[in-house]
Amino acid sequence: MIENMTRWYELSLLLHASSVLFYFIDFLHHNRKANRIAFWLLSIVWGMQTFFFIERMIETGRFPVLTLVEGLSFYAWILITLSLAINRLLRVDFIVFFTNVLAFFILALHTFAPAQHASAGIAERLMSELLMIHITMAILSYGAFSLSFIFSLLYLIQYNLLKKKKWGKRLLRLGDLAKLDDMSYILNGIGLPILLLGLLLGVVWAYMKVDHFSWYDAKVIGSFSVLAAYGFYFYKRIVQGVQGKEMAFWNIGSFLFLLVNFFLFGTLSQFHF
Template sequence: MSELYITRMHELTIVIYAASVLLYFIDFLNSNRKANQTAFWLLAFVWGLQTVFLFFYMIETGRFPVLSLFEGLYFYAWVLITLSLIINSLLKVDFIVFFTNILGFIIMAIHTFAPGYFASDVMSERLVSELLLIHITMAILSYGAFSLSFVCSLLYFVQYDLLKRKKWGERLWRISDLSKLEQVSYLLNAVGVPMLVLSLILGLRWAWIKVPGMEWYDLKIIGSFVVLAFYSIYLYLRVARGFHGKTLALWNTASFLIVLINFFLFGKLSSFHFWYM
């Protein structure tokens, strides 16, 4: 197979794998069987692509691909996906599958975007650049989900105030009811959190390759993990503790303020994110 074709197929595998992990996360939060089934078939497709790559690699090299670190990482990721599919099919232990594939995605990202993996330096450099593109795109998409969630919380406060003051009128009826606003806000955060996690994984991998000697206490990195922590706490309060209503909307608003600080302030103070901010 040509080097360009292999590169594109590896990128496709990463994107599909990310979508599978995202859907497993949604199922983890909401016990959504449709999301679980879709995630399973996406994961099976990823396994199929990996198996084809292993088969062609063994034909080209005439040996089993475990003699180097990068070959071992690929085979390790293939083993994780294989075992998770078997567990999902026979034992129906979904949460094990979800957490196993978070680890599998990390391994796949390390392998796919490894410097020097491809024979061509130009192709290797292009792949690393595309890693940065995927990282930024996923981060912005997660921030977009958080932004819409914030808007829902603002509308929640407006609706709550109108109901409390008994201001009946057209404005009240044009705003969705409180429970729907809260549910939409929660679903957007449930999508944004795993996307941010995947973005951070890819972003740290890019930084490891392209920024040798990088300060890991960089404000942008710290800020991103603070954002992740705040929204993770939001999901914990909603799912595990059963919080609802105004308290949750306030926490969501505070979390979005951290997003703004991280995006506009910490991005400017970062030692390396100013390259694309």
């Protein structure tokens, strides 16, 4: 029974992660369809969390907020409720997205907290699953960033061919500049929220499993620096309106730094292998 409930908690977390991804797509492109999908996914999460909360209330015979784990559950429920209300009443996309990111982090803490599970074996297995989810999400984001890097590289090659007026089949096969730039942007839009959520899960795992977790660890600093680099990419693109060659160079530089973080900083880390 306990293990079945754990699976439902994990499903809730997965749906929440999908909701965050769609909210980010809406945030970037003002896509109402993505917003509706995100809203209904989050509504399902809200329904599941409400059920879990009521079940816990019946089980304990009190309002379940007295322990840290219960408090995290209630806090996550409050954030999800506020997010749904803001989405419907105010439509402030920026606030909705970051409220959901915070709610996801709190929900992850609650789901994988060892005190949540009566069996030490279940708690240990969940820690392993949490680590696998963290690694999988990080690698998925790296895949999106890799493809984005290739599109930016093709953009610069195409740009150079056009500037030198080298017409031919190669020019046609590369595609037009606008499409290459847009594909790079879209792939980064997929990779960034996945990396963000993956890092949040990694922090949860490290706090629960690493004896002397440090924010000054080389891989931790490097990973959040990669996140900041791609975050600045979107700042330049959306806020400053920069496109084209400058963004292609920034994207390529961000990806090269990602490779440095992956291959070098991991070897300098105290707990990444």
